[in-house]
Structure formats: structure tokens, C-alpha cells
Amino acid sequence: xxxxxxxxxxxxxxxxxxxxxxxxxxDIGEDTRERIRRAADxxxxxTNAAARALKANRTYNIGIxxxxxxxxxxxxPYFAPMLESLxxxxxxxxxDVTFINKNVGNRSTTYLQHCLYRQVDGxxxxxxxxxxxxxxxxxxxxxxxxxxxxxxxxxxSVISDNVHGVEALMRYVFDRGHRKIAFIHGTGSAVxxxxxxxxxxxxxxxxxxxxxxxxxxxxxxxxxxxAEATRRLLSLPDRPTCILFPDDYSAIGGMNAIREAGxxxxxxxxxxxxxxxxxxxxxxxxxxxxxxDTLTMGRTAAKGLVDLVxxxxxxxxxxxxxxxxxxxxESVKDIR
Numbered sequence: 001x002x003x004x005x006x007x008x009x010x011x012x013x014x015x016x017x018x019x020x021x022x023x024x025x026x027d028i029g030e031d032t033r034e035r036i037r038r039a040a041d042x043x044x045x046x047t048n049a050a051a052r053a054l055k056a057n058r059t060y061n062i063g064i065x066x067x068x069x070x071x072x073x074x075x076x077p078y079f080a081p082m083l084e085s086l087x088x089x090x091x092x093x094x095x096d097v098t099f100i101n102k103n104v105g106n107r108s109t110t111y112l113q114h115c116l117y118r119q120v121d122g123x124x125x126x127x128x129x130x131x132x133x134x135x136x137x138x139x140x141x142x143x144x145x146x147x148x149x150x151x152x153x154x155x156x157s158v159i160s161d162n163v164h165g166v167e168a169l170m171r172y173v174f175d176r177g178h179r180k181i182a183f184i185h186g187t188g189s190a191v192x193x194x195x196x197x198x199x200x201x202x203x204x205x206x207x208x209x210x211x212x213x214x215x216x217x218x219x220x221x222x223x224x225x226x227a228e229a230t231r232r233l234l235s236l237p238d239r240p241t242c243i244l245f246p247d248d249y250s251a252i253g254g255m256n257a258i259r260e261a262g263x264x265x266x267x268x269x270x271x272x273x274x275x276x277x278x279x280x281x282x283x284x285x286x287x288x289x290x291x292x293d294t295l296t297m298g299r300t301a302a303k304g305l306v307d308l309v310x311x312x313x314x315x316x317x318x319x320x321x322x323x324x325x326x327x328x329x330e331s332v333k334d335i336r
Contacts, residue, residue: 002045011039062090062305063100063115063123065138077221077249077277078294079127082148085298086124093306095121102134111138121309124148124301130190144308146301150190156308156317158301160324162191165290166198166244167205168326169272172288173242174206177336178270182214182240184229184254186247191220195274199244211238220246223253230257234269241270241335248273248280248289255283270332276324286329297322 004018011018013036020028021036022045066076066083076083087097100114100123111134115123122144128135130150139145139152147157166183173181183199186192203210213236216229226245233240234257245251251273255265263269266285273280276291300320307315 002040002043004045007036007040007043007045010043011036058121058309059119060094061096061098061118061120062302062309063098063118063120065100065111065123065125065128065135067101067128076127077279078247078275078292082126082294082298082301085295086302087298089299089302090306093302095302095306110134112141112143115141115143122146122305124305125150126301144305144312146305146308148297148301151319154317156304156315156320158297158304158320158322160191160292160297161321162194163198163201165274165292165324166195167202169244169274169288169290170199170202170206172326172328173244173270173272173332174202174208176270176332176334178242178332179208180214180238180240180242181208181210182216182233182243184216184218184226184233184243184246184250186220187217188219192246214240218246218250221249223250223256225253226250227253227257230254231261234258234261234263239269242332243269243271245271245273248275248277248287251280251283251287255287266331266333270335272332276327280327280329283331285331288329288332289327290324291327292324293322 004015008015008018013032017028017032018036021033022040064083064086066079090097098118098120100111102108102111102114104114104117109117115138123138124146125135125139126148139147139155145155147155149159151157151159170181185196185199214233216232218225218229230243230253233243243254245254251271255271258265258269258271265271271287273287273289276289280287280289300322304320
């Protein structure tokens with residue numbers, strides 16, 4: 001097994017200098033640090049994890065709490081890329097990832113108890129019921145915490161720009177001539193509230209006075225519920241010319257309901273989604289949507305937690321907003 005002494009001999013430096021380079025200490029030149037690290041990689045050097053953890057008083061293990069209602073885990077069409085990005089970034093900083101739940105073996109625990117049992121250095125919380133007492137217990141504990149798409153005082157949060165995202169969609173369909181715009185919106189979360197704010201802001205900016213029946217609530221990632229909401233909108237005496245779906249996955253149900261009604265998407269009625277998942281490019285017609293930058297969100301959350309763990313005195317628990325982008329496809333007709 002390659003040792004620090006072997007690396008020192010190859011690089012022509014002392015063992016102490018190798019140790020400083022591999023432990024990211026500041027009192028060493030950047031060129032020397034990179035030369036030593038490159039040599040360590042080429043020689044296949046592996047850090048003694050136990051010694052590293054003991055020296056730093058850390059386990060180099062971070063927790064991820066992800067508990068959506070459907071228990072989709074790593075198959076979740078929106079969060080799966082984010083979780084993978086988060087994992088890759090954490091590993092790049094030398095951290096392993098543990099998924100947090102309510103069980104240790106056959107014994108039930110709270111989320112916080114599981115974190116303490118696994119001795120995680122910190123935890124990232126995403127896609128949960130943020131009003132759950134166990135979630136709140138964890139977030140308000142002494143552990144470093146990063147939340148995704150939900151804001152708490154004195155906690156670092158990474159959020160997508162949901163307000164501007166819906167505003168961008170509204171402006172786009174408005175510019176295509178649509179004035180009868182319906183919104184099937186998510187329910188019961190800060191994300192849903194922010195998107196509703198974006199919708200109302202856009203209506204005010206564009207001078208739209210839409211009937212209340214054009215607003216229908218439907219849970220996120222629920223194609224069946226979205227299909228039923230779409231049927232309600234299609235049955236109105238003065239039906240909308242464009243429907244905004246709560247997310248791209250739910251759009252499957254909405255688009256099926258439109259076809260069942262004998263209508264052609266992109267011709268008889270226009271639709272748009274939200275999230276920008278890969279599935280949106282497979283639809284026919286392809287779905288106009290607002291793409292959320294989940295990869296950047298995952299990397300930012302992981303880097304933020306590492307900073308909280310390693311530099312707690314200089315890392316500000318701030319709110320970091322990640323912008324997305326409009327992706328124009330064929331599902332919105334120009335009716336000007």
C-alpha cells in the first residue's frame with residue numbers, strides 16, 4: 001500500500017509537506033499542493049479514513065433525508081438527478097452519503113436519532129413534509145443542516161426560483177396570444193405557495209383577470225389527479241386556451257385527458273409543464289416547460305453542507321436561489 005513516505009520520495013518533499021497537501025492545510029504553496037495530490041492519485045494513495053476522521057473529529061459521512069409520499073426514492077423524476085449530483089459533489093469532498101429514515105434495523109427511531117446513530121456530520125433535507133414534528137426536531141437540532149426548496153431561519157437553504165419560473169411561463173404563453181390561461185397548481189408546500197405568487201404577479205403585470213375556476217389544486221407528481229383536474233377545466237362553458245400543469249410528470253395525466261376529449265394538443269388547446277425532466281422531450285408534441293437546474297441545486301447543497309461542517313464560523317446560513325430556464329417546445333400554439 002502506498003504511504004505518505006512514498007509520495008514524499010517521489011515529489012522530493014518531506015512527509016510533513018505531503019500531509020499538509022493531502023489535508024488541505026493553508027501553509028503550503030498551491031503548485032506544490034497540486035503536484036503532491038496529482039502524484040498521490042497516480043500512485044493510488046488511499047487515505048486512512050479512520051485516522052482522518054479521528055484527527056478532524058468528523059466521520060466524513062453526511063445524511064440525506066428524502067421522504068416523498070410515494071416513496072419513489074432514486075426513481076423520482078425530478079429529485080433523482082439532484083440526489084445523484086449531490087452524492088457526486090459530496091464524494092468529491094471526501095464524504096460518504098447515508099440516507100436517513102425512521103428505522104435502525106428492526107427498531108423504530110426518529111430522524112434525529114437515526115442521524116445520531118449513524119454519526120453523520122450534517123444532513124440535507126429535501127422533499128419531505130416540513131411541518132412534520134420529526135423533521136422540525138432534526139432541522140432545529142445542533143446538527144449542520146441544509147434544506148432544499150424550503151426556508152428556515154438560521155439554516156442554509158437551496159431553493160429553485162419558483163416565482164420567476166411561473167412568471168416566465170405566463171409571459172411566454174401570453175406573448176403567444178393566450179388570455180384564457182388555467183393553472184393546475186401544486187398544494188401544501190412552500191414550492192406551491194411560491195409558484196402561486198408567481199402566477200398572481202404575472203396576472204397583475206399582464207393585466208389578466210382570470211376566473212377562479214381556472215385555478216385547480218392537484219398534488220405534485222400525481223398524473224391521475226392532474227387528469228381529473230384537466231377534465232374539470234375542459235368541461236367549463238368557457239374553457240381555457242392554455243393549461244399550465246403543476247409538473248412534467250403530472251402532465252402525462254393532463255395530456256391523456258385532453259386526448260380522451262378528442263382534442264389535439266398544440267392545436268385545439270395548448271399546455272405547458274414545469275421542471276424540465278427528460279420525459280418532457282419524449283411527449284408528443286414535446287412539452288414546453290420551465291427547466292429547473294437540479295444538478296446545480298444538488299452540487300450547491302452538498303458544497304454548502306461541507307462548508308457548514310468544515311468552516312462553521314465563516315459560513316453564513318443563507319438562502320441560495322438557483323435560476324432555471326424556459327424550454328420552448330411544440331405544445332403551445334401561437335394564436336395571435
